[in-house]
Amino acid sequence: MSREVDEQHVCVLCGISGDGEGEGEDEEMSRFKPSDNFTSWNLLGAGDSLCASCERIFTNQNYRRKSWVRSNGLAEFHKPKEMLPLLINPPEPPFYLYITASGQKQTYLQLFRKGANMNQNAFWIADEDAGLLHVLPPRISELEAFAREAYEKLGQKKWKLIHGAPAHDWKQREICERIAQLRGDPLWQLVVRLV
Ligand SMILES: [Zn+2]
Numbered sequence: 001m002s003r004e005v006d007e008q009h010v011c012v013l014c015g016i017s018g019d020g021e022g023e024g025e026d027e028e029m030s031r032f033k034p035s036d037n038f039t040s041w042n043l044l045g046a047g048d049s050l051c052a053s054c055e056r057i058f059t060n061q062n063y064r065r066k067s068w069v070r071s072n073g074l075a076e077f078h079k080p081k082e083m084l085p086l087l088i089n090p091p092e093p094p095f096y097l098y099i100t101a102s103g104q105k106q107t108y109l110q111l112f113r114k115g116a117n118m119n120q121n122a123f124w125i126a127d128e129d130a131g132l133l134h135v136l137p138p139r140i141s142e143l144e145a146f147a148r149e150a151y152e153k154l155g156q157k158k159w160k161l162i163h164g165a166p167a168h169d170w171k172q173r174e175i176c177e178r179i180a181q182l183r184g185d186p187l188w189q190l191v192v193r194l195v
Contacts, residue, residue, distance in 0.1 A: 007019060009029040009047070009048060009049035010045070010046060010047030010048070010049060011029065011045075011047055011049055011050055011051040011054050012032050012044040012045055012046070012047040012048070012049065012050065012054075013044065013045070013050060013051075013054035013057070013058065013109060013112040013113065014051060014053070014054050014112045014113070014115075015045050015047070015113065016051050017047075018051065028051075028052050029049040029050065029051055029052075030049060030050050030052075030055055031048065031049055031050075032047070032048055032049050032050050034058075040105070040106040040109055043106060043107070043109040043110050043113070044109060044113075045113050053073070054112060057075075057112070062075075062077050063075075063098070063108055064100075064103060064104075064105075064106050064108065065100065065103040066078065066079075066100055066103070067079065067080045067082070067083045067098060067099045067100045068096075068097075068098050068108075069083070069086055069090075069091055069095065069096070069097050069098075070095060070096045070097075071091035071092050071093075071094070071095040071096075072092060072094065072095075080099055080100060080101070080193065080194060081194050081195075083097065083099050083194060084140075084144065084191070084194040084195065087125070087135055087137065087140045088137045088140050088141055088144075089137070090117070090120045090123060090137070091120075092120075093116065093117055093118045093119065093120065094116030094117065094118055095116060095117050095123075096108075096111045096112075096116060096117065096125075097111075097117075097123075097125040097126075098111060098125065098126050098128075099125065099126070099127050099128065099190065099194075100128045101127070101128040101129045101193075102128065103128070104128075105128050105129075107126050107127070107128045107129075107131055108126050108128075110126050110131060110132055111124070111125075111126045111132075114132060120137075121136070121137065122134070122135070122136055123135055127186065127190050130186040130189070130190065133186055133187055133190065135187070139187065140187070140191060143182075143187060143188055143191040144191055144195060146178065146182075147161060147188075147191050147192050147195045148195055149175070150175050150178075150179060151195065153172050153175055154169055154172060154175065158192060160179070161179060161192045162183070162189060162192055163183070164176070164179055164180055164183055165179060
């Protein structure tokens with residue numbers, strides 16, 4: 001006997017669709033009704049529902065407040081600085097990585113629209129302020145090594161790594177020139193924040 005499906009619901013986060021009456025708990029869809037102060041409509045896909053998995057994420061404030069890694073459906077929450085090693089050695093696919101700044105925005109919602117990463121050698125993360133960033137682990141290692149070197153040689157002042165060094169530092173000419181080239185790169189800005 002077949003049941004007629006009269007209504008299809010689409011998850012605004014991950015985009016899966018269902019009739020809202022699945023057999024298992026994980027197939028259930030619920031109506032998407034965010035609180036009045038929800039402002040991240042631009043980060044959502046089309047739809048009117050949340051699947052069970054996305055609803056558990058959406059209603060858990062830790063996904064907004066903290067940095068996290070989610071691998072095989074299990075999440076671990078971290079301080080931002082603890083995320084740097086994970087960018088170099090990401091977890092088992094499928095995985096997601098999110099790095100928070102102030103913990104105010106819900107930039108992580110973009111990760112679920114993008115879909116889980118299946119490749120540890122090239123993947124997408126979301127940074128609260130910069131949004132989606134494409135990551136190659138060797139590039140992160142290289143930026144980390146240079147950030148640590150520049151930090152020491154420029155008198156342990158992070159702002160010089162972020163905004164560029166003033167003229168009197170130009171005795172460290174090579175370092176300053178490289179910072180000038182990297183300054184506009186959101187991955188560089190992120191690595192400097194995390195070292
Ligand atoms: Zn979903």
